[in-house]
Amino acid sequence: MTISKNYYKAQLLGWSVYVLIATVVFIMTGSDITFELFGGIYLVFALGLIVSHYYRYAIIKLGWLKKDIISLIPRVILACLGLAVGFHSVYLTIGNFAFGWGFQFSWTDPNLITWAMLFFIWNLIYFSYIFFQRFRNEELKNAQLEATRNEYELRRLKDQMNPHFIFNAMNTIRALIDEDPVKAKNAVTQLSNVLRSSLSTGKHELISLEKEIVIVKDYLEIEKARYEERLMVKWRIEERSLKSMIPPLMLQTIVENCIKHGINQLPDGGTIEINSRVVNSIVEIEVLNPGRFDPDKKSEASLGIQNTKNRLSLSFGDHASITYKNTRDNRVRTLVVIPLNTNSL
Amino acid sequence: MIRTLIVDDERLARQELKSLVADLPEIQVVAETGKPTEALDLIERENPDLIFLDIQMPGMDGFELLEQLTGRAPEVIFVTAFDEFALKAFEVNALDYILKPVEFSRLEEAVKRVSKRIETRKKQTENKEPEGMLEPNDQVFLKDGDKCWFVVLENIRLFESEGNYVRVYFDDQKPLILKSLNSLTDRLNEKYFFRASRKHIVSLRWIDKVETWFNGGLLVILKDGTKVEVSRRQSVKLKELMAL
Numbered sequence: 047m048t049i050s051k052n053y054y055k056a057q058l059l060g061w062s063v064y065v066l067i068a069t070v071v072f073i074m075t076g077s078d079i080t081f082e083l084f085g086g087i088y089l090v091f092a093l094g095l096i097v098s099h100y101y102r103y104a105i106i107k108l109g110w111l112k113k114d115i116i117s118l119i120p121r122v123i124l125a126c127l128g129l130a131v132g133f134h135s136v137y138l139t140i141g142n143f144a145f146g147w148g149f150q151f152s153w154t155d156p157n158l159i160t161w162a163m164l165f166f167i168w169n170l171i172y173f174s175y176i177f178f179q180r181f182r183n184e185e186l187k188n189a190q191l192e193a194t195r196n197e198y199e200l201r202r203l204k205d206q207m208n209p210h211f212i213f214n215a216m217n218t219i220r221a222l223i224d225e226d227p228v229k230a231k232n233a234v235t236q237l238s239n240v241l242r243s244s245l246s247t248g249k250h251e252l253i254s255l256e257k258e259i260v261i262v263k264d265y266l267e268i269e270k271a272r273y274e275e276r277l278m279v280k281w282r283i284e285e286r287s288l289k290s291m292i293p294p295l296m297l298q299t300i301v302e303n304c305i306k307h308g309i310n311q312l313p314d315g316g317t318i319e320i321n322s323r324v325v326n327s328i329v330e331i332e333v334l335n336p337g338r339f340d341p342d343k344k345s346e347a348s349l350g351i352q353n354t355k356n357r358l359s360l361s362f363g364d365h366a367s368i369t370y371k372n373t374r375d376n377r378v379r380t381l382v383v384i385p386l387n388t389n390s391l
Numbered sequence: 392m393i394r395t396l397i398v399d400d401e402r403l404a405r406q407e408l409k410s411l412v413a414d415l416p417e418i419q420v421v422a423e424t425g426k427p428t429e430a431l432d433l434i435e436r437e438n439p440d441l442i443f444l445d446i447q448m449p450g451m452d453g454f455e456l457l458e459q460l461t462g463r464a465p466e467v468i469f470v471t472a473f474d475e476f477a478l479k480a481f482e483v484n485a486l487d488y489i490l491k492p493v494e495f496s497r498l499e500e501a502v503k504r505v506s507k508r509i510e511t512r513k514k515q516t517e518n519k520e521p522e523g524m525l526e527p528n529d530q531v532f533l534k535d536g537d538k539c540w541f542v543v544l545e546n547i548r549l550f551e552s553e554g555n556y557v558r559v560y561f562d563d564q565k566p567l568i569l570k571s572l573n574s575l576t577d578r579l580n581e582k583y584f585f586r587a588s589r590k591h592i593v594s595l596r597w598i599d600k601v602e603t604w605f606n607g608g609l610l611v612i613l614k615d616g617t618k619v620e621v622s623r624r625q626s627v628k629l630k631e632l633m634a635l
């Protein structure tokens with residue numbers, strides 16, 4: 047919209063400048079100011095507008111706007127020559143008819159060079175503008191891209207930090223300071239470990255299950271301080287599975303969901319069970335928590351699972367999976383299957 | 392003395408709050424509980440002036456708990472760690488809330504605000520009415536979707552039944568709440584509220600004009616211009632009420 051408005055303005059202005067310069071030149075060189083002379087100048091003005099307008103139409107149709115500068119130069123030069131010749135013959139035909147000039151078309155007419163120069167200047171201005179616009183759009187797009195990326199990064203960080211958990215943990219610690227200072231001190235260290243790990247997780251694509259378990263244990267200690275007898279945890283980890291590699295904070299996210307949607311919803315709490323075992327060079331990580339999930343309900347939890355699914359398939363392709371289902375004894379079972387040895391992939 | 396109840400599913404959170412309010416002499420903690428269902432009984436039995444209420448609790452969240460109250464709603468200060476959703480609701484409706492971990496000065500401010508309201512209410516209800524009935528200056532808790540309000544009864548102009556729901560008209564709001572008009576009739580004092588028909592309960596103090604309507608019925612025009620038809624049977628009652 048604004049581009050096309052600018053285009054018409056530039057067209058009128060450009061060709062008017064031609065009229066002005068031509069008039070001044072004629073006066074300065076002492077030519078007779080005749081009707082024919084001015085007729086010629088205004089004929090150039092009118093014809094120039096029309097021809098260059100259709101030329102622009104051709105530029106757009108031929109897709110020249112998308113071409114780079116190298117392939118444009120020969121095309122533009124050729125076009126200028128062609129335009130000059132075409133323009134000259136029409137100019138003469140109309141001039142002869144309207145003003146009775148009686149000029150013949152001649153290849154040596156110096157006017158041909160003038161027309162070619164005019165059209166060359168026209169192209170110069172037109173394409174400069176186009177390239178300038180293109181450059182500006184690119185810059186804008188880059189800035190927008192940057193902004194989106196930053197926003198995404200920020201949201202990712204915020205999600206990882208889990209403010210609800212942090213502030214509740216802080217509140218628990220505040221109460222513990224009076225009641226059990228040793229426990230309070232431990233909780234501060236554990237909270238620091240959890241925060242540190244969630245800040246540094248972006249750096250690694252995979253971490254060992256062993257390291258992840260250390261984080262989850264710290265996390266669960268804090269939650270235990272908060273939920274007290276309402277949260278119990280049972281671990282059954284097979285030694286061989288510890289070296290397997292998983293996306294960082296995967297187990298952490300699963301356990302967080304267990305607490306948020308399981309323990310937190312139950313007045314008397316319950317036990318979270320975390321098991322891992324190796325079966326035929328495949329590692330199974332199983333998390334059991336009390337409660338039920340509604341498979342039809344799109345919840346935050348299902349979003350988290352989807353996220354984990356994506357991360358697993360990014361790292362392992364078809365060799366890993368995550369599933370969850372309600373069990374008969376009123377628990378939810380989340381099962382992650384990953385290859386034991388990542389190098390063999 | 393502000394008789395206070397603390398409701399939070401975490402013992403340590405209750406402990407923390409108790410130790411904070413210990414420095415506020417006007418607060419007297421009469422009971423505490425971690426279970427929302429127990430909280431309902433305690434509210435009925437202890438009739439506290441104020442509740443410190445956690446939002447996220449197992450089984451029933453803080454808002455749901457308030458919705459279950461049948462009598463007048465005590466003053467409530469919500470206590471929450473971080474809940475973008477709830478915080479928005481608070482700010483829109485100017486409900487009192489404090490954030491965990493609790494800052495003493497914020498707590499003090501919130502308590503100051505509610506204690507002012509409690510005082511005025513106590514003054515107004517010195518000549519006591521029969522138990523169980525709501526007084527004009529009692530407040531009730533209303534919830535419609537994500538929005539919630541504490542409304543002083545005398546600001547309510549009209550209750551209108553819509554299927555299993557009742558639409559409540561006050562200020563510029565008209566939320567839909569899950570209650571029956573009959574259950575409301577039992578709790579509203581006849582001195583202030585009148586059952587105009589099967590569909591409507593109007594506030595007597597909001598009536599502007601009464602006009603005769605056909606079939607011996609009446610038409611009540613409220614101060615905001617709302618017109619409510621009064622059924623024939625109830626018209627007789629209304630005439631008796633309005634006559635000296």
